Amino acid sequence: QPSTLISTQSLPSSNVGISTSIIKSSSTNKSNEKRSTNAISALRRRFVGGGSSSHRRDRSIPEDDHSQIEQQPIETISADDILARYSSKGSTNIDNGSKLNTTADESHPETIPVETFTDTLPYYDPTNLDTCRAFIDAKKKLRIVLASVDTDSINYLNSPINFSQYLPSQQQQNSSSNRKSSNNLILFLRSQLYEAIAIQDRDLQAQVYETLRCVQQFNENECKELIRSMIDDYRSRSVYIAYLVKNNENLLNITYHQDRLLVRIQRDQDLCKLNLINYLVKLFLDCKEHLLQKLIDKFSHLSSAEEKMHLIELFLQDCCREITSDINWKTASPEQFAMSQTSIERMVMAKIYTAALYPNGQIDVQRDQVFSSHIRTLAEQLDPNHQKLRIQKICQRECPWPSAQAELRLINAYKTPRDKVGCVQRCIRIIQNLIRLASNSAAGADDTIPILIYVIVKANPPNLLSIMQYVQDLYSSRFTDEESYFWTMFVSGVKFINEMI
Known part of the structure; x- marks a missing residue:
């Protein structure tokens, strides 16, 4: 590295000049020599300004600093050290880094290092x-x-x-x-x-x-x-907090809307899956048309409900076992196989629905018609304040519970006993939700059954007695606890209506 020695012992008053001598190092490092020369030129331009201002600038440098510079060996002082000493932040001692105060030039103002005010304050005041x-x-x-x-x-x-x-x-x-x-x-x-x-x-x-x-x-x-x-x-910060709260509300609304859209998309996806599975099941059962015809013939000649249910269960088990080896179901998932079992049950029960619903033929049809006519007559006389119903006043605000009636009227659209029980479940749940909406309390059986009786009378679904017998014969052994609870409430309501007639 090239070394530089600046002599500042004698400074003329009129035109201050800084004598510099550059001691060149080896001839193989010419780039370092050029850099040192540029550094010294920068120092000359900085400290050799003009006339008295340069004299004042040089006079601001302490005398001990000159002595320290002179005492330093030539090899230890470099151009970078000189630039660091006379930087804009103030001159610094090479040995101990002590701060030196400099006086700003009037024509060339410089930055004077000032300690921050917070450093002088006590921590606890x-x-x-x-x-x-x-x-x-x-x-x-x-x-x-x-x-x-x-x-x-x-x-x-x-x-x-x-x-x-x-x-x-x-x-x-x-x-x-x-x-x-x-x-x-x-x-x-x-x-x-x-x-x-x-x-x-x-x-x-x-x-x-x-x-x-x-x-x-x-x-x-x-x-x-x-x-x-x-x-x-x-x-x-109340204004900014209100702004954040408003944005949070908007984000929640957008999130809720997105969740609703996802539910719709999921519902559309489920419908597409269901339609595809129904189509594949139909293709599978078309190959077994002769077996379905034999099932219908055997079912019509059976008189016992247990024998009919056993025959249907055996046929459904055979179909569910054989569908796993079908070419269209090689890559099906367990969820899709479960959906296929439900679809097979619906299509098979649709084939034998008439024979299963009316095992006695016209006798069952005429019985249902007579019962329906009596319910129609009773509906003209029945109101929520009927003494046998005793519906609470607080629960009569939603009378006549049209959503529950609409759901119950769909019971004949379903062919399988499972779907009919599900229709009854949804009807009773609608009633319980409306009771909870009116009274802000959970709905018990004592509150639900009187309203259920009123809904059955007003809805008056056809084939009511045959439906009850149909579910009881073919599905009673497969009831879940929840299905058994809701179906028992429905049967109790129908029996109570029969007594009122």
Whole structure:
């Protein structure tokens, strides 16, 4: 590296010149020599200005600094060291890095290093509490902790209870002598620290402990001032908080709308799956048309309900077993196989529906017609205040429960016993939801059955007695607990109507 020596012992007053001598190193490093020359030229332009201003500038350099420069060996002083010494931030001693004050030139103003005001202030200053760093740090840490702790415990801050009265007498004396540790804010932070320790939340534990350490240096009045300052900050941010709340509401609305769209898409996807499975099941059953015809013939000649149900179950089990080896179902998932079983049951029961619903032929048809005519007559006389129904006044606001009636009228559109029971379930659930909407309480059987009787009479679905017998013969052994509960309520309502007639 090239070395440079600047001599500043004698400076002329009229035109100050800085004599420089560059000691060249080896001839193989010409680029370093050029860089050193450029550095010295920059120093010359900086310190050799014109006339008296250069004299004043040079005079601002302390004398001991010149001596230190002269005492340094030639090999240890480089151009980079000189540039660092006379930089805009102030000259620096090469050995110990001590700061030197420089005087700014009037024609060439320079930046004078000034210590920041906050470094000279004490960390805790009771006379200037709002501006001291301890107050600002405690407020910042307390704001972070309050955002992550149990908010139900914040009642400690406004509690009028004097907690020190529950301490032993020795602790009460210690508490009275040290008021900084007896205010409710510190008690609240301690309770949150114990809670964090109990749940083993290390991060929260560290935050609360540090906040507690900062707050403990304030007395009770200063803690109140700390809380008051935080409230003022919150009020000053009220406009921005309202803006954030509004944006949060918009995001929630958009999220809800997206969830609804996803439900619709999922419903469309399920319908596409169902239609595809129904089509494949139809192709599968078309190959077994002769077996279906034999099933219908055997079912018509059977008289016992147990034999009919056993015959249908055997046929459905054979179909479900054989469909797994069909070429169209080689890559089907378990969910698709479960859907195929339901589809097979619906298509098979649709073939034998008439024979299963009216096992006695015209006798069952005429019985249903007579029963339906009696219900029609009863519907003209029945109202919610009927003495045999005793429907509560609070539940009569939704009368005549048209949505439940519409659901019950669809019972004849379903062919399988399972689907008919599902229709009854949905009807009763609609009634219970309307009761809950009116009374803000759960609907029991005593509240549901009178309304269900009224709905059955007003809806008057055809073939009601045959449907009950149809479900009882072919599906009673496969009832789930929920299906059994709802179906029992429905059968009880129909029997009660029969008694009223």
